[in-house]
Amino acid sequence: MSELILVIEDEKEIQDLIRYNLEKAGYRVAVAKDGDSGLERLFASRPDAVILDLMLPGATGLDILKDVRGDASMQDLPVLVLTARSTEMDKLVGFEQGADDYLTKPFSPRELVARVRALLRRARPTPSAGKLTAGDLTVDTMAREVAEGGRKLSLTRREFDLLAFLLQHPGRVVSREELLRKVWGYGYLGETRTVDVHIRRLRMKLGESGRAIETVMGAGYKFVSEAPVEKR
Numbered sequence: 001m002s003e004l005i006l007v008i009e010d011e012k013e014i015q016d017l018i019r020y021n022l023e024k025a026g027y028r029v030a031v032a033k034d035g036d037s038g039l040e041r042l043f044a045s046r047p048d049a050v051i052l053d054l055m056l057p058g059a060t061g062l063d064i065l066k067d068v069r070g071d072a073s074m075q076d077l078p079v080l081v082l083t084a085r086s087t088e089m090d091k092l093v094g095f096e097q098g099a100d101d102y103l104t105k106p107f108s109p110r111e112l113v114a115r116v117r118a119l120l121r122r123a124r125p126t127p128s129a130g131k132l133t134a135g136d137l138t139v140d141t142m143a144r145e146v147a148e149g150g151r152k153l154s155l156t157r158r159e160f161d162l163l164a165f166l167l168q169h170p171g172r173v174v175s176r177e178e179l180l181r182k183v184w185g186y187g188y189l190g191e192t193r194t195v196d197v198h199i200r201r202l203r204m205k206l207g208e209s210g211r212a213i214e215t216v217m218g219a220g221y222k223f224v225s226e227a228p229v230e231k232r
Helices: 012-024 035-045 061-069 088-096 109-123 157-168 176-184 193-212
Strands: 004-008 028-032 049-053 079-083 101-104 131-134 137-140 145-148 151-153 213-216 220-223
Touching: 004 012, 004 035, 012 028, 012 109, 028 035, 035 061, 049 061, 049 109, 061 079, 061 088, 079 109, 088 193, 101 109, 109 157, 109 176, 131 157, 137 157, 137 193, 145 193, 157 176, 157 193, 157 220, 176 193, 176 220, 193 213, 193 220
Parallel strands: 004 028, 004 049, 049 079, 079 101
Antiparallel strands: 131 137, 137 145, 145 151, 213 220
């Protein structure tokens, strides 16, 4: 069965545009026209991905993001934020609350479909070998679990993928553009600030181990640890 995409958007023309293009691409689409009904439908239908407008009647898009990321069963749900706001601060707030991607109205329907396809592709579990360890940090790529000093950490899917990718390439400088391609899953290079926000959140969650993720000015990031990264 094709993936179900929930669109929470109050503008009828945009609802219809999104529905038409996603259904044409082979997806099932459900629509909610305000935040309250959108939140109710989200938890009832458990969609495969959400397209979420920030400016909604009732509960706002940020309210919905907080509720979604605060629920353990929804932390990995791919969320594409869609809004008329275009300032950097608005985007950063969305990412801080757990959005995976961002599109500003007006948008290209082709790009929207490409973004949704990339989000769903990254959300599918992929076989990977064993565990990665570096000092007190352990990443189980099969169980998708992370522990630091024996303490289990709660990471979003995007944060987990970022960490696993950096550990799989220890000591190598990885550009923001490469992270967008390899971790986000698409070649869109216009919002490299997205990577910075996710790296900052990841460092905070990792505690002392977060220091191993170094910023290389003008180049990107690299994972450097006194203990070598071991693969088991």
